[in-house]
Amino acid sequence: MTAGRFVEVLRPGALSTVQDLGRPGHAHLGVPRSGALDLPAHLLANRLVGNPPDAATIETTGTGVSVRVGRAGTVAVTGAWAPVTVDGRPAGWSAPVPVPAGARVEVTAARRGLRSYLAFDGGIAAPPVLGSRSTDLLSGLGPAPLRAGDRLPLGEAAGPPAPVDVAPTGILAEELTLRVLLGPRTDWFTDDAVRLLGASRYHVSTHSNRIGVRLEGPALPRRIRRELPSEGLVLGAVQVPAAGSPVIFLADHPTMGGYPVIGVLHPDDLPQVAQAAPGGPVRFRVVRARPVRRVAGRPLAADSAPVPAT
Template sequence: MNRAAVEVVDPGPLSTLQDLGRTGWAHLGVPRAGALDRGAAALARRLVGGAVDDAVIETTLGGIVLRTRRAVTLAVTGAPCPVRVDRRTVDHGAAVTVPAGAEVSVGAATSGVRSYVALSGGIDVEPVLGSRSTDTLAWVGPARLAAGHLLAVGSPPSPSDLPEPPPAIVVRPRARELRLVRGPRADWLGEGSWQALDGATYVVGADSDRVGLRLDGPRVERRGGELPSEGLVLGGVQLPPSGQPVVFLADHPTTGGYPVVALLLDDDLDLCAQLRPGDEVALRTM
């Protein structure tokens, strides 16, 4: 492992390391984990010329402060936020080379929830079960970042290996809609409940996290009783007795006993990563 390149000065409310996730272990009860906003994490890696599965830092609402031990190239994507190197403001969504001894401040998100910090060469930590992702349900993988943590960085690619820089990214506001298809237990829905979901508006619950997006709003009627525990998947929409839907995200459990009445379209998962508690979101049935 290379010598430490970056020190964590202030980790913010919650900062973790994430790659593409931990696959092939669900049968043993180990969640997948991985970056919640996959598109933003992929863009950060590409901006610094990284590999598709390089580990990046995922911040939550409050950002992170880092100090470089040697010169590094980094990029910040995801939730819009101020980015500063010492006292100089630098661009969000662009690769920046930072000298040794500089303080990098990734500020609080001005909208959205999660920002991503990629370092050229990737963050070099020991994989756990084949992944460098932190799972916040079972806390498998690297520990959550804390002040004083030293992060090693792999060897950056040579200039000849760097891809063409991506074109300028124009971020446009996206309608806060989550599209659903019928799930394996849609027959547990009450009469007319599927139709009632189309266009229904919910508020993102305060207890939403990397495990699941919890929605508060119109009660969805379902039949009584419980199921034997069965497998769960990313994007599954579970309906507990409260009638308030839960959308499972990257750190979801591998089994559960409430019916999965719908599945979220894969393209809408990244939006879930950036919805804040109190945000309104509309459901659309397909």
């Protein structure tokens, strides 16, 4: 480790992990993609400090994190809105912040949203595993969740920080409305289950993590009650265990599962799920695939439309 090019963890918070763009392409080995759950927030944090998109950041959960930087540089905090301080003084959020060597950078508890992203110029230079520095809670690959006293190496700065005072960010909604495309096992559920999915308000369970978000609310009745052989799972799959309440799978999800999947979230809505705090309300907007338009025999676009009320 180059002298001074490190960050020392002083307070790890409830759960802080190293994350980058993940390790896609290994599902056949039973390894999920992993990576930053709120990808736009991760990318913005890297842009603000002059990093490439694949540089590793610290993803915090709920209660933030506190670190000491070993050398002068630039930091940025994005994602969940949380007050930021440098040596006890208020600092910018969603902005490049210069810090002196030895400074204590504190991301406090999130006041809106759940996960914040702390980027350093040069990025976290933990050893990559299968091409990624991401912590995977399910398989145990990558760095362990952060603990007090950990020292994380930093890479060399790739470019200057962004020439902005503050960067615009998306809105962190108090109630989420998530688009869900039905299938592949919708036929295992009753028509009433599909109606309930689109008409009910659910709440995020405290038993949620990077593997999946468990929801509390109306149970979705099944038409077929026999066991389903294990089959592949994808990011954003909405699986329904035996109790009937849906689970939304996130980046550390298992690659195989035996409960039926009633639908899959629109990928653009996944960052919202990353910011869904325990107790927060969630609604689903059920959509169905439109026929793919073709030009000269080739697909032009796939679209979706709301399922009409029945």
